Amino acid sequence: MSKKYYSIGEVSEKTGVSVRTLHYYDEVGLLTPAKNEKSGHRQYEEKELITLYKIISFKSLGFSLDRIKELLKETNSTHSLLDAFQLQKEIMLQQMKSLEKNINTLNQTIELLKDKGEIDSTILMSLIYSLQTEDKQKEWLEQYIDKEALDQFYEKIDTKRDDINKGFVEFSEKLKELYGKPVDSPEVMALVEECYQYAMNYIDEDVMEVFAGKVEAEDLENLDFKQLQNIAPSPFTKEEEKWFDQVIEYYMTKYAEQEIDDSNEE
Known part of the structure; x- marks a missing residue:
């Protein structure tokens, strides 16, 4: 019987794979078929068709x-x-997780642009x-802050994400x-105070209690913010950051002095 x-x-035509x-x-x-000795054209046998269907199946699974x-x-x-299938499944689950993160970031950015415009x-x-590297930021913070406390903190943040994104843009x-x-101008101090109060609105008492019980002051003092900046670069130039550091230093000094005055009055 001839082949x-x-x-x-x-x-x-049979498989849908282009020429x-x-x-x-x-x-x-x-997939290497035999060649017709006279014409030189490729000629496929049934075994090549079976192999091609395997290729199509593997390719559909992302290999x-x-x-x-x-x-x-x-x-x-x-x-x-x-x-091979178990490994490919793990790879695709990671890809799915990454895709979900990208879609979530796009949704947040779209809502922000709709609300803010330019x-x-x-x-x-x-x-x-910053949104894309949030997992890395959490890993970095876990060096200094209890994971349970961080998880509760981020759960609270997630419920107010759109407002927080908007606040970040407006403050920046x-x-x-x-x-x-x-640094001591009323406008600057008013903005820092506004930012501080804005942040406090999104950190409720439950979260503060968790941090108070599981975050050591010495750990916070050891925070290496340069590492964090490498993970999530700031939107400010070095000159702006230097000025802002001076602003915060002045604000904290003023805040501490006010705390002492209030304590003495009591």
Whole structure:
């Protein structure tokens, strides 16, 4: 009984794989059919069709062509395929997690742009990068702060994420506008106070109690903020950051003095 051969066009029509792709599979040694001695045209047997369907299946599961070439040699080993499928599942779960994070970041950014309209691109990109690296930021903070306390803190933050993103943008824009003014100017102090009160609105008593019980003061003193800046770069220039550090230092000094005065009055 003579063998049944299929032309490359017939194979393309039967499988939905383009002629161009079949040519490429032949070039890289993934699927190499025999050649007609007279015409030189590729001719596929049933075994090549079966192999092609395997390639299609592996590709649909996200395997690379190089890995598919290896798997085609291992299809007789159920154990090898099981290991490959389990590993691919883990890879795809990680990809799914990354995709979900990207979609979540896009949703937050879209809502922010709808609400705010024009936003300084440096500030916007800083916010996006911060959202994308939040897991790394949490890992960094876990060096100094109890994980349970951090998890509760982020759970609270997640419920108010849109407002917090909006506040970050508005505060950053105002800070850039005030850059260069004397650190003790009423405008600057008012902005820092506004920011402080704004932050306190999103850190309720339950969260503060958790931190108070599980965060040591000496741990907070050891925070290496340069590491954090590498994970989530700020939207400010070095000159703006230096000025802002002076602003915060002055504010904290003034706040401490006010606390002492209030205590003496009592």
